[in-house]
Amino acid sequence: MKNRKMNRRDFLRLSVAAATGAAVAACAPAAPQIVEVEKEVPVEKEVVKTVEVEKVVEKVVTPTPGPAKKPVTITLFVGFGTGNDPPQIPMQEAMASSFHELYPYITVEYMRVPCEESRVKWATMYAAGTPPDGTLPTGLSGINYWIEPGGEPMWVNIEPLIERDKIDISDFFETSIKGATHPLTGELIGMPVGLYCNFLAYNKNIFDKAGIPYPTHNWDDKSWTYQKLLELAQELTIDKNGKRANQVGFDPDNIVQFGLDGWEEWTYGRAWGGEPFSEDVCKVTVNTPEWIEGLQFLQDLRYKYHVMPTPAQTGPLTALFWDPFGSGQVAMSFSWTWVVGEILVEIKDWGWDVAALPWGPKAQAAGLCIDCGTITAKSPHVDEVWEYFKYISKPGNSERLAIDGWGCLPPRKSGMELFDALRVPGIDTKGFGEALARGRPTEYWRPELGKTYETWDAIYDALRLGKKTAAECSAELQKELQKLFDEYWAKHPGFCS
Amino acid sequence: MISRSPFMGMSRARRREALFAYLFISPWLLGFIIWEVGPMIASLVLSLTKYNITSPPIFVGLANYKRAFTEDPLFWHSLKVTATYAAFAIPLGLILGFTVALLLNFDIPGVSIWRTVYYLPSVISGVAVAILWQFIFQPQFGILNTLLKMVGLKGPEWLYSTTWVLPAFIIMSLWGIGGGMVIYLAGLQGIPTALYESAQIDGANWWQQLWKITLPMMTPTIFFNLVMGLIGTFQIFTSAYVMTQGGPMYASLFYNLYLYNNAFVFFEMGYASMLAWALLAIILILTLLTIKSSAAWVYYEGELRRR
Numbered sequence: 023m024k025n026r027k028m029n030r031r032d033f034l035r036l037s038v039a040a041a042t043g044a045a046v047a048a049c050a051p052a053a054p055q056i057v058e059v060e061k062e063v064p065v066e067k068e069v070v071k072t073v074e075v076e077k078v079v080e081k082v083v084t085p086t087p088g089p090a091k092k093p094v095t096i097t098l099f100v101g102f103g104t105g106n107d108p109p110q111i112p113m114q115e116a117m118a119s120s121f122h123e124l125y126p127y128i129t130v131e132y133m134r135v136p137c138e139e140s141r142v143k144w145a146t147m148y149a150a151g152t153p154p155d156g157t158l159p160t161g162l163s164g165i166n167y168w169i170e171p172g173g174e175p176m177w178v179n180i181e182p183l184i185e186r187d188k189i190d191i192s193d194f195f196e197t198s199i200k201g202a203t204h205p206l207t208g209e210l211i212g213m214p215v216g217l218y219c220n221f222l223a224y225n226k227n228i229f230d231k232a233g234i235p236y237p238t239h240n241w242d243d244k245s246w247t248y249q250k251l252l253e254l255a256q257e258l259t260i261d262k263n264g265k266r267a268n269q270v271g272f273d274p275d276n277i278v279q280f281g282l283d284g285w286e287e288w289t290y291g292r293a294w295g296g297e298p299f300s301e302d303v304c305k306v307t308v309n310t311p312e313w314i315e316g317l318q319f320l321q322d323l324r325y326k327y328h329v330m331p332t333p334a335q336t337g338p339l340t341a342l343f344w345d346p347f348g349s350g351q352v353a354m355s356f357s358w359t360w361v362v363g364e365i366l367v368e369i370k371d372w373g374w375d376v377a378a379l380p381w382g383p384k385a386q387a388a389g390l391c392i393d394c395g396t397i398t399a400k401s402p403h404v405d406e407v408w409e410y411f412k413y414i415s416k417p418g419n420s421e422r423l424a425i426d427g428w429g430c431l432p433p434r435k436s437g438m439e440l441f442d443a444l445r446v447p448g449i450d451t452k453g454f455g456e457a458l459a460r461g462r463p464t465e466y467w468r469p470e471l472g473k474t475y476e477t478w479d480a481i482y483d484a485l486r487l488g489k490k491t492a493a494e495c496s497a498e499l500q501k502e503l504q505k506l507f508d509e510y511w512a513k514h515p516g517f518c519s
Numbered sequence: 520m521i522s523r524s525p526f527m528g529m530s531r532a533r534r535r536e537a538l539f540a541y542l543f544i545s546p547w548l549l550g551f552i553i554w555e556v557g558p559m560i561a562s563l564v565l566s567l568t569k570y571n572i573t574s575p576p577i578f579v580g581l582a583n584y585k586r587a588f589t590e591d592p593l594f595w596h597s598l599k600v601t602a603t604y605a606a607f608a609i610p611l612g613l614i615l616g617f618t619v620a621l622l623l624n625f626d627i628p629g630v631s632i633w634r635t636v637y638y639l640p641s642v643i644s645g646v647a648v649a650i651l652w653q654f655i656f657q658p659q660f661g662i663l664n665t666l667l668k669m670v671g672l673k674g675p676e677w678l679y680s681t682t683w684v685l686p687a688f689i690i691m692s693l694w695g696i697g698g699g700m701v702i703y704l705a706g707l708q709g710i711p712t713a714l715y716e717s718a719q720i721d722g723a724n725w726w727q728q729l730w731k732i733t734l735p736m737m738t739p740t741i742f743f744n745l746v747m748g749l750i751g752t753f754q755i756f757t758s759a760y761v762m763t764q765g766g767p768m769y770a771s772l773f774y775n776l777y778l779y780n781n782a783f784v785f786f787e788m789g790y791a792s793m794l795a796w797a798l799l800a801i802i803l804i805l806t807l808l809t810i811k812s813s814a815a816w817v818y819y820e821g822e823l824r825r826r
Contacts, residue, residue, distance in 0.1 A: 142783050149572045149788075167786065174574045334658040334676045472784040483767040487679060 091127040096403050096410065099154040100132050101140030102164030103393055104216070104360065104428045113427035121413045128406045132158070141167065148176070148400075155401040156411075159215045159393035159428055162201055162465035163475075169467055171206050171514045178397040179209035183408050193417070193434045201392040201463040205303055206517055212394025213411045215423065216430030218359045219461040220289050220388040221453055222380070223366070226373035228279065228353040232258055237354065237377035241456045244381050248293065248319060251354070251380045255281025255329035258353035267329050274328040280339075281329040283346045284356025285486065288389050288464045290316040293382025303468045304518035306507055309500040312384065317485060317492035325488040333486060343368070358391070359454060363429035376453030379460065390461030393428060431458060469510035477502050566793035571786045583793035594794070596769060597777035598801075604685060604773065605752040608692040612748055613741060616696040620703030621733075634704065641697035645757035652691045653678065653762050678763055681770040688771060691758060699744045706740030707733070738817040746806055753802050774798060 100106055105114065118130035133154050135143045147153045148168075157164065168176040184191060191199060198214035222237065229236050234257060238246045258281035259267035266272065267281065291298065296313025299306060307313065323330040331339060331346060339346035347355035348365040350372050366374060379386050395414070397407045414423050421437035424430050431454055432438060438455045468474055481499045484490040490498075511518045529537065566583055568576035587594040623634050640648070655662050656677035664674030675683040714732050723731065756775040759765060765772035765780070778798070782791035 145572050145783060145786065168573050170571065170573060173571070176573050332679075334679045337657045337661075338659045470785070472780070472786065476780060476784060480766065480769050487681075487767055489681070489768075 093127050093129070094403055094406050095129040095131055096156070096401075096406050097131050097133050097154040098156050098158040098395075098407070098410075099135065099140075099144060099160075100158060101135035101137055101143065102157055102160035103137065104430060105132075105159060106134050106136065107364075107429065110427050110429055113423060117414055117419065117423050117427065118410075121410055124413070125406075125409060128409060130410055140164075151400070153398045153400055155403045156395060156397045156407045158395040158411075158414075160212070160396055162212070162392050162394070162463060162467075163471065165202075165212055165394065165396055166465065166467040166471050169204065169211075171517060175399045177211040178399050178401075178404055178408075179207075179211060180213055180397065180408070180411075181210040184210070187408075187412065189412065189415075193436050195433060195435060195458060197390055197458075197461055197463065198392045198433050201390065201466060202394050205301075205467055212392075212396045213415060214392055214433035215395050215414065215420070216393040216428040217424075217433055217458060217461075218391040218393070218430050219454065219457040220284075220286060220356055220358060220379070220390075221457045222354060222377045223347055223357045223361070223374055224354045224377050225347070225350060225352065226375060227350070228258055228372075234258070236375065239376070239378055239450050239453065241378040241386070241453075243378065246378055246380050248290075248380050248382055251282065252323065252327060252329065255323070255354065256327060257281065259327075259329045267327060272328070277328065277331070277335065278351065280331050280335075280346070280352045282323060282354045282356075283330055283336075283339075283352045285320065285324075285330070286356045286389060287317060287320065287482065289356060289387050290320040290382070292316070292387035292462065293380075293385055294319070295382070295384030299468055302518065303466075304507065304511060306500055306503040308496045308503070314492045314496050316382065317496065321485055321488065321492055332488070347374075358389070359431055360429060373448070375448075376450050378453065379457060386460050388457045388461040389464045390458070391465060392433075392463060393430060469507050473506055474503060477506065562792040562795055565789050566796050568789040570788040572788060573786075576789065579789065583790050584797075586790070587793060587797060593769070593772065593777060597772045597774045600685065600770070600772055601753055601755065601774040604688055604692075604755065605749070607686075607689045608752050609745065609748045611689065612692060612696050612699060613744055615693055616699035616744065617703050617737070617741065619696060620700045620707060621729075623700070624704060624707045634701075638697035638701055641695045646761055648691075648694060649758040649761035652687075652694070652758070656687050656691075678771075679767060681768050684763060684767065684771045688755070688758065692752070692755075699748070702744060703737065703740055706737050710736045735818045736820065739819055742809075742813050742817045746809055749805055749809060750802055753798065753805075 100114075104110070114132060118132070122129055144153070144157075165177060183189075194214055195217060198217055199210065202212035202214055203210050224237055226236065234254070237251075237254065240246070253268075256268040257266055258279065259277060260279040261267075261273040262276040262278050263271075263273060267274075288298070291308075291313040294312045294316030296307070296310050296316055298308045298313065324332055331352075336346055339349040339351055342348060343365045345355070345357065345361050345365050346352050347357055347361065348369065350369075354377070379388055395407075395411045397404055397411070401407060413419060415433075417434060417436060420434050421432040424432040424437065438458070478499065481495055481502065485492055485495040565576060567578060567580060569579050569582075570576035619637055623630060623637065627633070658664055658674060658676045658679065661674075661677070663677070667674040677683050677687045710733065714736070715728055718728050718732055754775055755773050756779065759771050759773045759776045760779065763771045765776050774794070775798070778791050778794040781787045781794060
């Protein structure tokens with residue numbers, strides 16, 4: 023065949039033809055694939071590479087055969103928290119694939135957005151009228167940022183769906199259901215898919231070297247108090263001259279090993295019996311003596327006793343891992359369970375374990391973060407998203423996705439058994455369950471959530487940097503936040519008396 | 520009156536050429552109208568509303584403007600932080616950029632390499648630079664405090680100190696002097712050598728040549744860099760967003776960061792839009808004042824001035 027040079031007209035013709043072809047292909051409906059068979063699907067396989075896991079087989083009842091349904095693609099937003107780490111993705115995709123086998127007309131697509139860009143992305147898509155069909159997962163603050171009493175609802179209340187489909191949620195941790203329930207409307211706006219809690223980790227090597235017994239694993243031991251924790255931390259905080267924090271001549275500017283880390287305002291405040299907001303979120307209560315005493319103890323750990331690194335001292339400890347405990351130069355740390363998957367499983371040079379949380383004057387407190395799946399109220403595919411949420415919430419699937427897909431603790435109580443059995447060898451993982459039982463959410467809804475966070479951080483910065491006492495900071499915060507709350511509730515009458 | 524087509528009177532070839540010109544600029548023009556002018560108009564309209572994304576905008580007139588100027592202490596605080604930063608960063612950047620350009624205008628060995636070395640930092644992405652400077656300012660192991668320690672000084676806590684965080688950003692701003700330096704270099708090389716030759720014949724030393732020839736001849740370039748610096752420093756955002764998020768205790772809450780917080784943390788889009796327009800007005804006023812002042816200190820070659 024004779025070669026012919028393509029002229030401009032030919033090129034244009036070809037371009038138009040290609041564009042038309044692409045448009046036709048894109049608009050054409052996909053061939054319906056309805057396969058309705060009853061089969062057994064293996065829903066559990068080896069969850070963590072380091073341990074052997076019993077294969078759990080769940081009998082899956084396929085949807086009742088009915089008229090052929092139109093193929094639907096649901097888009098789930100991943101970005102308000104966990105879910106974007108590369109090792110987490112295969113499990114999420116595997117879950118979506120196994121779901122698609124059962125529901126061939128529903129295809130699940132994940133829209134992955136880096137966490138720091140997620141709010142902007144979501145807000146922009148929502149404002150443009152094209153939000154994803156749901157989020158999976160999102161922390162409570164991810165949900166609560168968008169809630170305004172009397173405003174246009176962003177999330178579907180899933181309670182009627184749970185009732186309609188007779189889903190038993192009694193196996194879910196009560197705190198997770200309560201946390202995902204809106205405090206004003208009482209609507210359940212998120213399906214818990216994973217949990218995180220505070221726990222006390224300790225470095226076994228540091229204790230062994232110091233010849234000091236490990237902190238107790240007995241959660242009922244009420245002699246294990248914050249005062250004891252401080253004494254232990256003082257013994258284990260060492261300066262460059264080898265002096266301990268409780269010795270004369272200790273140099274707080276040149277510490278080579280810290281006894282404790284983990285600046286957890288809520289945990290300390292609650293252990294002393296405080297709570298920053300009233301249950302109806304109408305009142306700010308950071309000026310109570312309990313809250314202030316708890317926070318003052320926390321600040322003293324850093325600036326009076328020098329057993330906890332200051333923000334400036336934290337830098338060198340985070341050279342390898344973002345959490346100072348990963349440096350191996352911190353004896354104990356109030357950590358969060360996400361640190362387990364992201365850091366602690368990587369530690370090979372030294373051993374660590376989970377101790378019981380110490381008792382404060384009033385309680386043994388732990389913070390709790392809840393990750394949920396939510397359905398966007400504007401989504402045209404509410405039922406399809408709900409179908410997927412039901413699927414991933416089934417026993418077996420729920421644990422599998424929580425542990426390997428999101429890197430968190432399972433939302434079901436029964437799932438903790440599996441977690442205990444498999445997570446990290448040699449670790450007293452029952453401590454996580456104990457901490458969960460004592461956990462209370464920190465990210466629940468309150469008026470002007472963004473401003474509350476911002477004001478909280480700006481004012482408590484002075485506490486964190488040792489510039490002001492807990493009483494001074496809390497008085498200032500009380501004034502600022504209560505003003506914010508009062509102005510907010512004045513615009514939304516009927517909620518607060 | 521009969522309106523004339525812009526193509527009327529043109530030859531066919533000229534018409535064709537003009538048509539192609541419009542065709543070729545249309546991607547930019549359309550992009551500018553759709554993605555720049557459109558959002559600007561939208562933000563102007565939104566600045567008169569209360570809009571939280573989840574509900575439709577509610578018209579509130581000038582309430583957002585009133586709130587900023589009379590009720591919002593953080594508006595004034597962020598403006599003060601930004602103005603303080605600009606008051607130091609702009610002159611320092613101008614002086615250092617000019618000084619480096621003067622030095623690199625000498626015929627020294629490897630001058631091209633030096634010019635490249637000084638220019639390179641200004642083309643590195645803002646986030647990467649911010650992370651780099653976080654390490655430099657780290658109080659325990661940062662290079663800055665290590666150097667200070669070597670001369671017997673205890674370095675401050677920089678980004679963790681309400682006193683030192685702003686000076687830290689001002690020091691960091693000098694990282695970008697390479698951009699201005701290149702413009703200064705171009706200006707320096709545009710000064711006619713005849714001026715220096717006649718000055719030398721008259722016995723002027725280097726210092727006198729600098730004051731009497733170089734500086735006056737460079738005033739248009741300095742003026743350009745001043746205006747660009749003014750616009751740039753008032754828009755500082757990335758470094759503060761990455762390094763401090765406005766802390767500690769709002770000490771580095773720059774105006775644009777506050778604007779971002781209002782838009783994407785508090786979801787007050789109407790108020791954030793108002794802040795954007797207020798910033799435009801502030802920069803515009805300052806630029807106009809600078810242009811107005813230029814008559815007194817900017818000298819253009821060939822310009823005749825009345826005494």
